[in-house]
Amino acid sequence: EVQLVESGGGLVQPGRSLRLSCAASGFTFDDHALHWVRQAPGKGLEWVAGVSWNSGTIGYAASVRGRFTISRDNAKNSLYLQMNSLRAEDTALYYCARDWSQSYYRGFDYWGQGTLVTVSS
Amino acid sequence: QSALTQPPSASGSPGQSVTISCTGTSSDVGGYDYVSWYQHHPGKAPKLIIDEVTNRPSGVPDRFSGSKSGNTASLTVSGLQAEDEADYYCSSYAGGKNFVVFGTGTKVTVL
Numbered sequence: 001e002v003q004l005v006e007s008g009g010g011l012v013q014p015g016r017s018l019r020l021s022c023a024a025s026g027f028t029f030d031d032h033a034l035h036w037v038r039q040a041p042g043k044g045l046e047w048v049a050g051v052s053w054n055s056g057t058i059g060y061a062a063s064v065r066g067r068f069t070i071s072r073d074n075a076k077n078s079l080y081l082q083m084n085s086l087r088a089e090d091t092a093l094y095y096c097a098r099d100w101s102q103s104y105y106r107g108f109d110y111w112g113q114g115t116l117v118t119v120s121s
Numbered sequence: 122q123s124a125l126t127q128p129p130s131a132s133g134s135p136g137q138s139v140t141i142s143c144t145g146t147s148s149d150v151g152g153y154d155y156v157s158w159y160q161h162h163p164g165k166a167p168k169l170i171i172d173e174v175t176n177r178p179s180g181v182p183d184r185f186s187g188s189k190s191g192n193t194a195s196l197t198v199s200g201l202q203a204e205d206e207a208d209y210y211c212s213s214y215a216g217g218k219n220f221v222v223f224g225t226g227t228k229v230t231v232l
Contacts, residue, residue, distance in 0.1 A: 035221065037167075044124070044226035045159070045167065045210050050219065059219025062122050095166065100178075105214045105221050107157040107172030114166070 002026040002110045004096045009115030012086055020115060022079040022096030029077040030054070033099035035108060036070060036081050038092035038117075048094070049081065053102040064090075086119045093117075125150060125211055125224035132230040133201045141227045143194040143211030149222055151192035155214035158187055158196045161226075162207045171196060198229070206231045 008020040022034070035050035049060045049070040058070060069082040079096055093116050097108035126144040133139040143150065143158075150156055158171040169178055171187035174194060184199045194213070198205055211224035 037223075044208075045161070045212075045223045046124075047212070047221040047223055050221060057219055059221065061220070065218075097167075100169075100172070104219060105155055107155075107169050107178075108159070108167070108212075109169045109172075109178060111166035111168075 002098070004098060004110055004112035006094060006096050006112045006115035009094065009117045011118045011120065013121050014087060014119055016086055017082070017084045018086060018117060020081040020083065020094055020117070022112060024077045024079065024096075024098070027098075030074040031102055033057075033101060033104050034072060034079045035097045035099060035105075036079075037095045037097050037108070037111075039095070039114075040089070040092040043092075046092075050099075050104060051079070052104045057104045059104075083117070086117075088119050091117060091119045122215060122217070122220050122222060125213060125222055127209075127211060127224040127227045129225070130228045130230065132232055134232045135201055135203065137201050138197060138199045139201060139229060140195055140197045141209055141211075141229070143196070143213075143224045145192050145194075145213055145215075145222070147192060148217065149213040149215040149220075150189065150194050150211075152216060153214045154189070156187070156189060156194045157212045158185075159210045159212065160205075160207045161210060167210070201231050203231050205229060
């Protein structure tokens with residue numbers, strides 16, 4: 001069974017950092033691209049960042065570029081999101097999502113349950 | 122990198138059909154056949170129901186169908202059922218700096 005389990009969320013002050021993790025199981029990890037998608041309270045889905053199977057292709061939403069870094073460790077079946085200089089508008093439920101392809105984006109066929117990040121003083 | 126435009130809401134009675142539009146530009150929807158649709162019930166993880174514009178993943182009922190014309194993609198739900206009441210989002214690859222963009226979301230109500 002495919003499982004994606006996010007962790008690392010919590011309450012953090014503006015300007016501080018947080019690192020999210022996504023532990024994957026039930027599939028061949030390096031056969032798939034992976035992405036982070038977030039949903040702010042009462043808002044829609046927003047793509048945050050993505051990484052191809054071998055980290056050869058990486059992309060970021062304009063709203064997080066320069067502050068967030070996506071990475072993956074294929075040996076540990078894990079995806080990460082390093083979030084620096086956090087802002088109130090980064091408050092959201094952060095989902096880890098698996099793309100069904102290796103390349104980069106075809107469609108997100110499995111999602112985790114999300115980890116909540118709250119940025120507030 | 123702007124969100125794709127979807128109508129905020131759509132509705133239909135059980136058994137009827139509803140079609141949701143997703144309008145982008147030639148840099149996203151119109152430029153690639155990498156348009157996906159997701160069904161999202163509040164409190165649950167989103168579910169992929171259409172990828173690559175028209176492809177239905179295994180297990181998705183054939184009541185769901187996708188299409189594209191120019192810069193606008195569409196999702197049609199035929200034979201509406203109560204469990205189809207949810208939020209629906211389109212998404213597209215947007216090239217450039219390896220962007221992916223979601224639509225603004227449509228809340229479907231089954232009357």
